[in-house]
Every structure is written in C-alpha cells, then in structure tokens.
Amino acid sequence: MLTQGMVEHYVTDAALAHERRRAEKLASFDSAKALAARQAEIAQAVRALLGDCPLSPTLNVHTIAVHERDEYAIELLTFESFAGVVVPANLYLPRGRTEPWPAVVVFSGDAPDGKIQAERQRLGQLLARRGIAALFFDSPGQGERLEFYDSTLRRSWVGRTVAVERAHLGHPFLLTGNNLAYWMAMEGARALEVLAARPEIDAKRMGVCGDGSSEALARILCCLDARVSAAAIVADNCDPHPLGGETIENTLPGAMALSFPPLALLTPFAPKPLLLDCCVAEKALSTHQEAVKDLASIYALLGKAQNFSSLEERGVRGFSKFMRMRISEHFAGAFGLGIERLRELETPAETPDTLRCTETGQVGNSLNAASLFSVHSKLAHELPPAVALPADESSADALRADLRARFGPLLHLPETSEAVRNEVESRTSDWGLQVEKGRLLIAEGLYVPYSFYMRPPATDSGTRVAAPVLLALHERGIAGVTGAGEWMRAIPQAGFHVMAIDVAGIGETRMQAEREDGEGYEAMLCGPETLWARRALNAGLNLFGLGVFSVLRSIEYLKSRWDVDRNRIALSGTGRGALWGLYAAALNKDVSRLAMLRGLSTYKCLVERCRHNHHFSLYLPGCLKSFDLPHVAACVAPRPLTLINSVDQRKERRPLEKMRRDYAFTADMYRIAGAAERFALAVSDSAPESLETVLKAIGGK
Secondary structure (H helix, E strand, O other): OOOOOHHHHHHHHHHHHHHHHHHHHHHOOOOHHHHHHHHHHHHHHHHHHHOOOOEOOOOOOEEEEEEEOOOEEEEEEEEEOEOOOEEEEEEEEEOOOOOOEEEEEEOOOOOOOHHHOHHHHHHHHHHHHOOOEEEEEOOOOOOOOOOOEEOOOOEEOOOOOHHHHHHHHHHHHHHOOOOHHHHHHHHHHHHHHHHHOOOOEEEEEEEEEEEHHHHHHHHHHHHHOOOEEEEEEEEOOOOOOOOOOOOHHHOOOOOHHHOOOHHHHHHHHOOOOEEEEEOOOOOOHHHHHHHHHHHHHHHHHOOOHHHEEEEEOOOOOOOOHHHHHHHHHHHHHHOOOOOOOOOOOOOOOOOHHHHOOOOOOOHHHHOOOOOHHHHHHHHOOOOOOOOOOOOOHHHHHHHHHHHHHHHHHHHOOOOOOOOOEEEEEEEEEEOOEEEEEEEEEEEOOEEEEEEEEEOOOOOOOOOOOOEEEEEEEEOOOHHHHHOOHHHHHHHHHOOOEEEEEOOOOOHHHOOOOOOOOOOHHHHHHHOHHHHHHHHHHHOOOOHHHHHHHHHHHHHHHHHHOOOEEEEEEEEEEEOHHHHHHHHHHHHOOOEEEEEEEOOEOOOHHHHHOOOOOOOHHHOOOOHHHOOOHHHHHHOOOOOOEEEEOOEOOOOOEOOHHHHHHHOHHHHHHHHHOOOHHHEEEEOOOOHHHHHHHHHHHOOOO
8 A cells, every 4th residue: 555654654754844943943042041031932832722721719628538647647638620620639648747848749640540549559658758748639531530420330431441531521622722631730730729728738849740641731730830849750651753642631732833842841840850750661762862862951051950860661651669769759859858768668558448539439429520521511602703794795705715714724734836646556447437546646745545437428429528527525535435336326327527535544545553442432532543633733734634635636636637527526525524525615616516414513512512423533623713614614605515414423413403503604604695595404314315415416417
C-alpha cells in the first residue's frame, strides 16, 4: 500500500518543523532576561489556548473522618472544585513534626482506584513521615468520581478504563473551546487552596506531583500557578519530539504550532526545584537525555542548574518504590527538610473502605454531586451565539463570507499552489462500467486514492462527451461507495460518472494501529485514528480538515478532466462523508448540488447529551463559539442541498420536526436568496427510498 502511514508521516513532519523552529528560538536566548520574556510568553499563550474554567467561588471543605497512625494521620475530606462538583480526597498529615508543614498535591494519574491505589498510599505515608503533608484526590473517571456510573453494572457504562471515560467526557469540551485537561489541572489548583487555608500548612512551600496521564496536568499547573514552589513529574516516556495525544489530558490544540511541545510547558516553572523522572520502558537512555537537555540548559542559563534533576527507571511505570524514595527526597530537599534516607513501612496498604469518603463509593450517588459533564453542558447552553438574518441577498453574501471566515481557519487546510497531479494505476471494468483507479497528489506528502467509474457513451457512435459527475464520499471511503451495488448501477444510468475517494486518513490511507485496541466504542475513543486526530490538533493541523482538503482538491481534479461537465459536479456524502462534503461545498462554489445522508445534524447535540458516539476526527475545536453545522449549510445557498436522515449524537435519526428547528436559519438564508425550494430535509425508511431521494437531489434523469 503506497499510502500506508501517509497521515502519520505528514503530521509528524509538521510537528518536527515546529520543533526545529522552537529549538532555533531557544538557542537564540543568551541571557536570563531574554528567557524571562519567553517564560511569560509561554504562560500567556498556554492560558489562552486552554479556554475557560468556571471554578466554584467556595471550597466547601468537609472532613469525613481522621485515621490516626503512629507517625502520621490520614484525613478523609471533600472539597468543591466547580459548582456542585465534589472532589473526594485523602490528606496525609505528619505527626511529631514542627508546624507549619510544607505540602504536596498529588494527582491520581490513570489508576482506576485513584487516590487509594497502594503505590499512592505508600508515597503519602513516606512524605508525611518526612514532615510533608500530602493531598491525594480523585480526578474524573476514577475512584469515587466515575462520570458515567451505572449502579447496575457498578462501573462506568462508557467503558472499563479511565482513559475511555475521560475521552468520552473530554472530547465535547473541545467543541466549545474548552479543555478537560485544564479543568482537571485547576482541580489541582483548588487542592492547593485547600492546603493553603489550613493553619498547619506553610502556603509558601507547596509542591505538585503527577504520573502517567496526570503528568500533563502537573505540567499545566506548574506553568500557570505561581503558588507551586517545587514539582516532581513521572512520565511514562520522555520523547525528545513528542506529539502528545496519547490521552485527552495530553491534547492541547495548537501548542506545537506555537512552539510549545509538552515539556516546554515547564519552561515558565524554572528555576524552581524540578525532578523529572522517566519510566523509559524500551527507550534508550540517550533518548531521555535528549528530551530533557533543553530544560537543563534553561536552568543553567538562570544560574540554578542544581534545581533541575532527571532520572530514569527502565520498564516500571508510575510510583514504583525507587521513584517514591526519589520523589520524597526531592521534596524534602526543596523544602529544606534534609534528604536523609527513610525506609518505607512494611505494613499492609489500607483497605478501600477505610479510605473512601462516601458510603456508596461514588460522590454522585452518596452526595448527589454534579458531574463535570453537567457543568460544561450548562456553560455551553447559550452556544453558538445567535446570528442575525440579513435584510437582503446582498447582505446575505456578506454574511456567508463572514461565516466562511469563522469556520475556514479551524479546518487548518494546507496551503499549496501546485496543481493536482494524478497517477493512474489501472483501468479495468466493474458493474459494466469502465473503471480508472489511481491516486491524486493533493499536497506534498498527501495522496488521495480514487476510483473513477465512467458512464457508458451517450451516443450510438460511442463518442464520449462531457457528462455530469457525482463525487461520492463515504466515511469508509471507496469501499463504502462501491459496496452498494444498486447505487453503482443506478447513478451511471441516471447520466453521471461516479468518483469515489479515500480522503486523508480513511481507507487505504487509514492510520495503522500501534497496539491492539480492542473493538467497539472503546476502540473508537482510544484507537489509532483518534490518537492521530489528537496529535494532528497538537501540531496545528486537523484530521477532519485534511478530509475536507481531500474533497476540495478532488473537485479541482474533476474540473480538469475533459469528460466531466465542470458545471455539474454534484456531491453525495454518507456519515462523516456528509460533513466533508458540506464544508467543501460551503468553500467551493463549483459544487452544483449536494445530497447528504446520515450526517451529524449539529455539533450542539454532542455537548447537550452525555451519550454520544461520533468519531473524534469530525470535531472542530472551538467551533461552537461562533457557528454550528446549520451555519455551514447556509453557505451553500442558493445551490440545491438535501439532508437525508440526519442523525443525532447517538447516530439515531433526528426527527424531522427537530431538524426543521435546527435548520431554521439555513432555510431562512435560502428563502432570502430566492431559492427556498432548493433546501430540503428528507427522511427515508429504506435503501431504495434513500437512493431515489439522492437521485432527485442531484438532478438525475
């Protein structure tokens, strides 16, 4: 397969180009003053990238119980992060040590049992015995805070892993310009407030610690919260050129395009004491050293090289015994407590019932706590903002231009001035039609495989003349189009050529699995396409936008063919293909007609209901801040547009009366253009009926 790994290479090359520019900029700093300006720039830009975070005005701290032990105590408590959102926590307190104590907030990573994980208990005990208070709390999707808990299943109804639940929760956040990672990191900031409010805690000596997926949260907190005076971060791997995107916590759209790869977020933290541990697994020591050399040089430039240290432990993830000892020594040194060796206790870990803060084991059941999903859904209630209808068609043109200016930049379409080139690979026959198969070079490093089905000659002499063409877009690519036999027979009979393509990332160009991800919805949430969709966002690209770009360039190619009537290029799309086609037609006036089948009705429905199962690769971060799909559809006017069996957040057919409400703005824009009859919402109950509707929509014979 010539296009295997194409998208992965394209995204990686874009990220490496950003990394080279960042390295050049870093190398240009020759003074602490110049670096200070860069630190402020990063903190300001990261804050702007992360969106809003409506924290609760009050902490509402409640102590549940206190368990006294020989050298420390464990306080069970809850606090409020967002309005109505209750966070359960375990606070390990020193005993027999001089107050006020320094303190550390420890994120709970991706451990299903969260704060009560045995390794975290051991770390809390060790820190408290050194004279450091340690607060552990459950983040969304773990421990006592399952966002989508099912009391019958006694687990999350989304899936069985923390990563799956957080992906399901966090993906809709991006639609509103928010970021779940930021919200989760700010819960760490609330935990710092809990500690700072206690008289026995020294608010000037507070640290943060994270591992696994939460090391990204620790990085954000270090970047943005000046109260953090020391940090220890345990990463699964330190890659010198990381793309991120492994989890929703590591998804920061546009960060790399602004020269902020993951570790660069720690730049504003310098020169405060920082320990960067790396569980290198199969990575070589040299890789780890390359990853941290920039941070080391920053600390050296600031005259505090001794405040930065890094180490690695091969093959062991998380808070291993070696890491726990090293972390406790790091914080003891940073807080001026001495770094004498201290052996861990050999006592058994506390039982889950001992450390739980709720009777049922879930804050939603026991305390009627709000979920982050509900808080975000209320925040998104007024989105997108209303768009006033124009007074006449002249004003409508200006409004359509304004709408295109809103959604166009979010697609991150590649820039190219080169003409589309095609490479014909074979000419065969199928369905009684001549078939040309090949691929289009649409940009440097990007190919679009295609199959072009030529209708029979329109004259008895066999002379070919230019004919209309249907560019068929299916979310499964060429295979999804050509697998429908009745369609492949009926559309050429109606007088059309048919061209099917694999847009970037689909079909022959699909992402290759790096590991076995299982099946079903969990695989879709955390599978290779979602992984690379997140990585593309980090690199300043958009996988959905690459799909739209594939369609736009394919339209350019069709216009260059002698056998295509360039005034009659119609689009049909199915599933995600409906959205690729809708955006392409909104941007390219050469599309004459559209028939879209089973496309998502609105982005808004994805943030209104907690049960949704659309693929992440169709998400446009920040879109709901200024538009939704009906606004995109309005940009097609006055050309004929038919939406057939549009679906809701669960891919169930949206009732026609709700679709009319959703698309009232679109209908009004067609009315103002004097083409009210050209916009249609249709439902069909069978494949033959859908085919008939499509043929009518594209002007078939």
